[in-house]
Amino acid sequence: MEVAEDEQLVRCPVCLRELPGAHINSHLDSCLQGGEDEVEPGPSTTCKRQRFTAAPSGSQVEGEPEEAGQATGSSFLHKGRGGGQSPGAPSRKSWTGREEAAAVKPEDGGSAGSGPAPRRTLAQKLEEKPLAERLRPSALGDYVGQERVLGAQTLLRSLLESHEIPSLILWGPPGCGKTTLAHIIANSSRKNGTWFVTLSATSARTTDIRDVISQAQNEKKLFKRKTILFIDEIHRFNKSQQDTFLPHVERGTLTLIGATTENPSFQVNAALLSRCRVIVLEKLSVEAIEAILMRAVRSLGVQILGQGDQHSSSATGSSSESSELPVYIEEKALKTLPYLCDGDARTGLNGLQLAVQARLAMGKTTPLNIPKGGSTDGILITEEDVKEGLQQSHILYDRAGEEQYNCISALHHSLRGSDENASLYWLGRMLEGGEDPLYVARRLVRFASEDIGLADPLALTQAVAAYQGCHFIGMPECEVILAQCVVYFARAPKSIEVYRAYNKVKECLRMHTGPLPPVPLHLRNAPTTLMENLGKGCKYNPAYKEPVEQDFLPEELKGTDFFKE
Ligand SMILES: Nc1ncnc2c1ncn2[C@@H]1O[C@H](COP(=O)(O)OP(=O)(O)OP(=O)(O)O)[C@@H](O)[C@H]1O
Numbered sequence: 001m002e003v004a005e006d007e008q009l010v011r012c013p014v015c016l017r018e019l020p021g022a023h024i025n026s027h028l029d030s031c032l033q034g035g036e037d038e039v040e041p042g043p044s045t046t047c048k049r050q051r052f053t054a055a056p057s058g059s060q061v062e063g064e065p066e067e068a069g070q071a072t073g074s075s076f077l078h079k080g081r082g083g084g085q086s087p088g089a090p091s092r093k094s095w096t097g098r099e100e101a102a103a104v105k106p107e108d109g110g111s112a113g114s115g116p117a118p119r120r121t122l123a124q125k126l127e128e129k130p131l132a133e134r135l136r137p138s139a140l141g142d143y144v145g146q147e148r149v150l151g152a153q154t155l156l157r158s159l160l161e162s163h164e165i166p167s168l169i170l171w172g173p174p175g176c177g178k179t180t181l182a183h184i185i186a187n188s189s190r191k192n193g194t195w196f197v198t199l200s201a202t203s204a205r206t207t208d209i210r211d212v213i214s215q216a217q218n219e220k221k222l223f224k225r226k227t228i229l230f231i232d233e234i235h236r237f238n239k240s241q242q243d244t245f246l247p248h249v250e251r252g253t254l255t256l257i258g259a260t261t262e263n264p265s266f267q268v269n270a271a272l273l274s275r276c277r278v279i280v281l282e283k284l285s286v287e288a289i290e291a292i293l294m295r296a297v298r299s300l301g302v303q304i305l306g307q308g309d310q311h312s313s314s315a316t317g318s319s320s321e322s323s324e325l326p327v328y329i330e331e332k333a334l335k336t337l338p339y340l341c342d343g344d345a346r347t348g349l350n351g352l353q354l355a356v357q358a359r360l361a362m363g364k365t366t367p368l369n370i371p372k373g374g375s376t377d378g379i380l381i382t383e384e385d386v387k388e389g390l391q392q393s394h395i396l397y398d399r400a401g402e403e404q405y406n407c408i409s410a411l412h413h414s415l416r417g418s419d420e421n422a423s424l425y426w427l428g429r430m431l432e433g434g435e436d437p438l439y440v441a442r443r444l445v446r447f448a449s450e451d452i453g454l455a456d457p458l459a460l461t462q463a464v465a466a467y468q469g470c471h472f473i474g475m476p477e478c479e480v481i482l483a484q485c486v487v488y489f490a491r492a493p494k495s496i497e498v499y500r501a502y503n504k505v506k507e508c509l510r511m512h513t514g515p516l517p518p519v520p521l522h523l524r525n526a527p528t529t530l531m532e533n534l535g536k537g538c539k540y541n542p543a544y545k546e547p548v549e550q551d552f553l554p555e556e557l558k559g560t561d562f563f564k565e
Pocket residue numbers: 057079131132133134135136137142143144145146172173174175176177178179180181259260261292345346349
């Protein structure tokens with residue numbers, strides 16, 4: 001490790017910070033002991049010491065000062081799914097409003113609280129760090145669900161337990177625990193001295209990748225340390241960026257863990273994919289999410305109010321300043337929430353957080369009858385609050401992502417299977433989720449020919465008309481146009497005769513070796529007398545009473561029947 005004599009910046013091989021050369025030795029001492037030192041990071045620092053406990057879930061190079069991001073209160077909402085839709089857009093105002101309301105309290109002289117979990121402390125707790133981050137498990141024992149890949153006897157678990165981490169692609173829907181699993185691996189492998197570094201494909205540049213690679217090479221050479229590189233949303237890297245680390249994964253310079261919500265066989269470089277084990281994570285079950293929410297509620301010190309317990313349904317609205325009020329949540333709120341978040345734990349936790357924060361900001365108290373505690377005043381979070389909170393944090397349908405393809409494919413299959421109910425359902429899923437009606441209409445045009453074909457040639461007219469109708473009037477009025485067309489198609493007879501025959505033609509052309517057969521002379525356009533003479537022999541059909549025998553296919557294809565099954 002060379003130390004520059006002048007003030008030139010030198011990169012620390014451990015934490016990748018750039019420091020004046022004169023400081024590097026003393027920095028290295030403290031850095032290797034896991035300490036921080038006071039040297040300012042250099043201007044081009046791209047990758048800092050990796051800290052795992054409190055990192056934001058992957059939108060930045062890990063180790064970026066997460067506190068800064070979260071002070072705005074928006075960082076946990078930004079993970080909302082929804083492609084182009086800005087997840088914060090409809091909700092940010094109320095969210096910010098609430099946040100301010102909740103955040104002001106601590107300063108306006110509430111009691112300094114040595115008592116049990118004062119109200120403002122709960123608000124503060126939620127301010128400090130999003131619930132989903134706060135509760136991110138750091139050990140396998142706290143990781144809920146995903147038994148199919150992580151259960152007792154599974155390969156992955158034994159690999160993790162033996163600290164032999166292969167390169168992995170974690171594929172699963174949003175909020176099912178991909179990043180969390182990577183963090184757990186990080187924690188266990190750090191104990192092993194492995195260097196763990198995170199990049200997010202949404203923000204990392206190719207130079208960042210190169211930096212990590214050269215750092216990993218140093219780690220291996222100088223310290224015999226392994227490097228694990230975690231890349232969130234790996235599908236967002238283009239193929240050439242993915243190529244950058246392929247040779248290093250091959251050589252074992254680094255172990256790659258990629259997380260993706262998209263089918264990796266389309267989105268991840270085939271060569272890279274073949275070096276990685278693909279782990280398919282599933283949407284979390286209702287029970288799993290319930291368990292996660294229970295844990296959240298407990299960690300916040302919120303008590304659960306059972307169905308039998310009573311509370312007056314009209315809040316009395318005594319905007320009490322008391323900081324000692326207990327906070328309750330209706331049991332049925334906790335039972336309902338898991339059904340509404342579509343297997344996405346982050347959505348559930350965000351929904352819960354927003355509900356609690358909204359109630360706290362309102363500061364309304366409700367008289368409650370607690371079975372063991374008699375009657376008391378408290379803050380009650382209701383099922384309605386939770387639904388409201390969820391609406392703000394949850395975007396049901398991901399127009400830009402895989403869900404779009406899943407739904408349109410489900411529609412196509414249901415139509416093919418002549419199931420009018422399922423067809424209408426999938427149509428509804430898309431339209432209610434904000435899908436562009438023309439996208440659906442285009443698919444119907446295709447379906448009309450591919451799957452209904454000559455069994456009902458009017459279908460094509462219907463589809464084109466539906467497309468135009470949607471184009472004229474737009475959503476929401478055009479939804480019934482699509483619905484009509486979809487039901488028509490579900491009920492229509494189906495024929496793929498033409499579709500199949502045409503595919504055979506294409507195949508015949510593809511498989512042909514050597515020069516393509518010339519167009520027979522008698523079929524050619526005959527603009528000159530010479531051509532006319534050469535082409536003699538073509539019989540002009542309309543001039544004959546009976547159908548005429550003559551060949552229209554090239555000589556070598558004579559007798560081919562593309563319609564034969
Ligand atoms: N299996 C799980 N067990 C316990 N908590 C979980 C689990 N999965 C997710 N969570 C909770 O949900 C939050 C979000 O999960 P995580 O970031 O791992 O999702 P993800 O699959 O990486 O989603 P995305 O694709 O949106 O990044 C975590 O911070 C954690 O609190």
